[in-house]
Amino acid sequence: MAAKDVLGKQGEDLAVRYLERQGFTVLSRNWRCRLGEIDVIATRASLLVACEVKTRSGTRLGMPSEAVDSRKSMRIRRVLNAWLRTHRVRWCDIRFDVVSIVAERGRPVALQHLEGVF
Template identity: 65%
Template sequence: MAAKDALGRRGEDLAVEYLQRRGFVVLSRNWRCRDGELDVVAVDQTRLVVCEVKTRSGTAFGEPAEAVTRSKAARIRRVTQAWLSEHQVRWCEIRFDVVAVLAPPGGPVTMQHYESAF
């Protein structure tokens, strides 16, 4: 596995652990269709939460959450529609979050959870 892929996997694992500690129930991880992928689909007490996880080892190219551009957010919304269709969910409240993980080599991991990020 490439270093970038391993970093991304570690960030997603940490994000899922964080969400579960906060009471989220994870329904899907890395769900794919022809239009793209959803990192985490979960439910909290009242709604479906689609969570994009962005992991970086440093901020030389910006903060992790800055990688969720308008076009990326639009793609996540389209893929969410495919997820809803495949899982036969007709209607529910949906929130789109970002979990930004900063995992510098040899340093402490920090995480920011941006609710209703887009």
Template identity: 60%
Template sequence: MAKKDELGRRGEDLAVGYLQDRGLVVLSRNWRCRDGEIDVVATDRWRLVVCEVKTRSNFAFGAPAEAVTWQKAARIRRVTEAWLTAHQVRWCEIRFDVVAVLAPPGGPVSFQHYEAAF
């Protein structure tokens, strides 16, 4: 597995723990369809929370959340529609979040949670 993939997987694992610590219940991880992937689908008991997780080890390529472009947000919305269909969810309130994870080698991990990011 490439270093980037390892960092991404570690970031997603850390983000899931972060979300669970805040009371969210994870329903799906890395759900895929032909249009793309959703990193985390969770619920806060009132709404569906679709989370895009972005992880960086430093700021050399910008802050993690900067990687979520409007094109990426549009793709996540399309994939969410497929998730809803596949899980036979007829209607529910949906919030789209970004969890940015900064995980420097040997340093402390930090999180930025952008609720209703798009």
């Protein structure tokens, strides 16, 4: 596994633990279909959250959340619609979040949860 993939998996694991501590139940991780992938799908009460997790080892290229552009957000919307059909979810409140993680060597990991970003 490439270093980038290891960092991404560690970031997703951290994001899932964080969401669970916030009272969410994770329904799916890395759910894929022909349209793409969603990193985390979680629920709390009647709220369903599709969460994109972005992890970087530094900020020289900007904050990880800045990588979620309009093209990426549209893909996530389409994939979530496929997830809803596959799991026969008819109605619920839906929110799209981004968990941004910066894991710089020698520094504490910084996690930022951005709610309702698109």
